[in-house]
Amino acid sequence: MRPYPTLFILFVIICLTSTGVKAQTDQALTREIFKELIEINTTNSTGNSTEAAEAMARRLKAAGFDAKDIFVGGPDEKSGNLVATLRGSGKRKPLLLLAHLDVVEALREDWSTDPFKFEEIDGFYYARGSRDDKAMAAIFVANLIRMKKEKFTPDRDIILALTDDEESGDSNGVAWLLANHKQLIDSQYALNEGGGGQEIDGKKVLNAVQLSEKVYQSFQLEVKNRGGHSSQPRKDNAIYRLAHSLDNLAKFDFPINLNEGTKVFFERSSKLETGQLSEDMKSIITASPDPESIKRLSVYPNYNAMLRTTCVATLINGGHADNALPQTATATINCRILPGEDPVKIKETIISVLGDNSISVTEKNPAKLSPPSPLDAEVFGPIEKITTQMWNVPVVPTMSTGATDGVHLRNAGIPTYGVSGLFADITDVRAHGRDERIGVKAFYEGQEFLYQLVKELSSKTKIDRKK
Numbered sequence: 001m002r003p004y005p006t007l008f009i010l011f012v013i014i015c016l017t018s019t020g021v022k023a024q025t026d027q028a029l030t031r032e033i034f035k036e037l038i039e040i041n042t043t044n045s046t047g048n049s050t051e052a053a054e055a056m057a058r059r060l061k062a063a064g065f066d067a068k069d070i071f072v073g074g075p076d077e078k079s080g081n082l083v084a085t086l087r088g089s090g091k092r093k094p095l096l097l098l099a100h101l102d103v104v105e106a107l108r109e110d111w112s113t114d115p116f117k118f119e120e121i122d123g124f125y126y127a128r129g130s131r132d133d134k135a136m137a138a139i140f141v142a143n144l145i146r147m148k149k150e151k152f153t154p155d156r157d158i159i160l161a162l163t164d165d166e167e168s169g170d171s172n173g174v175a176w177l178l179a180n181h182k183q184l185i186d187s188q189y190a191l192n193e194g195g196g197g198q199e200i201d202g203k204k205v206l207n208a209v210q211l212s213e214k215v216y217q218s219f220q221l222e223v224k225n226r227g228g229h230s231s232q233p234r235k236d237n238a239i240y241r242l243a244h245s246l247d248n249l250a251k252f253d254f255p256i257n258l259n260e261g262t263k264v265f266f267e268r269s270s271k272l273e274t275g276q277l278s279e280d281m282k283s284i285i286t287a288s289p290d291p292e293s294i295k296r297l298s299v300y301p302n303y304n305a306m307l308r309t310t311c312v313a314t315l316i317n318g319g320h321a322d323n324a325l326p327q328t329a330t331a332t333i334n335c336r337i338l339p340g341e342d343p344v345k346i347k348e349t350i351i352s353v354l355g356d357n358s359i360s361v362t363e364k365n366p367a368k369l370s371p372p373s374p375l376d377a378e379v380f381g382p383i384e385k386i387t388t389q390m391w392n393v394p395v396v397p398t399m400s401t402g403a404t405d406g407v408h409l410r411n412a413g414i415p416t417y418g419v420s421g422l423f424a425d426i427t428d429v430r431a432h433g434r435d436e437r438i439g440v441k442a443f444y445e446g447q448e449f450l451y452q453l454v455k456e457l458s459s460k461t462k463i464d465r466k467k
């Protein structure tokens with residue numbers, strides 16, 4: 001099932017050619033903002049996100065934003081968040097642009113460059129946060145300034161939220177804003193990190209849009225035994241029982257369960273692949289998938305993770321001495337539950353698969369549910385149109401097997417789309433790692449993409465034409 005009719009694409013292409021918006025982005029200003037953001041250390045250990053939030057607030061005020069439309073606040077001195085609003089005509093509920101200010105730790109000695117210095121080398125910007133997530137943060141600020149300069153009046157408020165503690169720490173900015181100032185960021189839907197353009201060998205392949213995230217849930221397994229002297233072993237050994245049960249789990253697969261987004265993912269991906277893999281992807285989205293196709297696709301860890309809930313043993317512990325029968329054996333199994341599936345049911349399934357009633361199974365963390373965002377044509381139409389126009393590659397909806405701040409927004413009833421138009425080679429992922437970087441050209445193209453997308457999503461005239 002396609003998310004929008006072909007006729008609609010034709011319509012939007014006609015709309016685009018008739019608008020002729022060609023205002024130039026001020027790349028020098030964007031670069032300056034990006035550099036400023038990067039050179040403010042926002043790590044959890046020694047950084048200060050309030051400084052970054054205030055720096056961006058100053059930029060927006062200087063560009064003409066009213067002080068009452070700018071908010072900086074957080075749970076403590078160093079965990080500041082910025083919320084700024086470009087006022088619209090209020091015809092529709094606001095659009096939220098979300099990016100996080102905090103970055104993962106980085107050690108100078110691990111890097112080829114200083115991770116907290118903005119460096120341009122051979123067509124790349126290097127620094128911690130250059131990709132995750134200060135590129136989007138800087139772009140959103142620069143684009144709002146551009147819109148302000150152009151005196152653009154959107155048909156809805158455009159709210160920018162730059163927040164703290166996405167990566168680590170216990171002062172998550174989105175959760176704090178939702179709990180304390182929900183009215184500031186309440187919106188119809190949000191754009192966030194989690195998507196992006198994918199390149200292989202310098203060739204652009206697709207523009208990924210994240211619609212959903214799997215739910216993280218770990219369980220602690222524990223077997224108790226009276227123990228004893230290892231010279232007189234008994235068959236009810238705690239380690240053997242745990243090992244036997246884990247083996248049952250290793251052989252088990254949860255049933256496949258595709259949602260609206262993952263179906264389109266496999267449908268689009270089948271066109272980018274060839275041969276058996278392509279055929280298997282086509283089969284998997286039919287009403288009665290070929291069991292052999294499921295088997296073959298499940299061999300790929302990334303496709304397997306898209307098809308079903310997964311639970312895997314990640315930690316194991318047991319015994320207390322070389323010469324004693326173990327009194328305790330424990331294991332952690334980490335589950336990534338499909339959005340929409342019930343963690344309670346998953347736990348019941350695990351207990352029955354383990355097949356040993358003496359093993360206790362307890363949750364190690366509360367599951368944060370995250371309903372998938374709908375494949376809304378109002379959002380996907382413009383994403384597809386601009387992607388086609390700029391790069392002529394397909395838009396592919398994805399489900400992240402990790403997590404972003406989208407989980408908080410989706411839980412609060414704000415559908416969230418991970419979309420950036422920032423392209424990078426899929427074999428060269430450096431976010432969270434050493435020498436993090438973003439292509440200079442990719443950065444400004446992403447800026448233009450997000451500018452056009454936000455404008456499109458907040459211009460009533462174009463939406464009217466669609467009807």
Ligand SMILES: [Zn+2]
Pocket residue numbers: 100132133166193
């Ligand atoms: Zn991030």
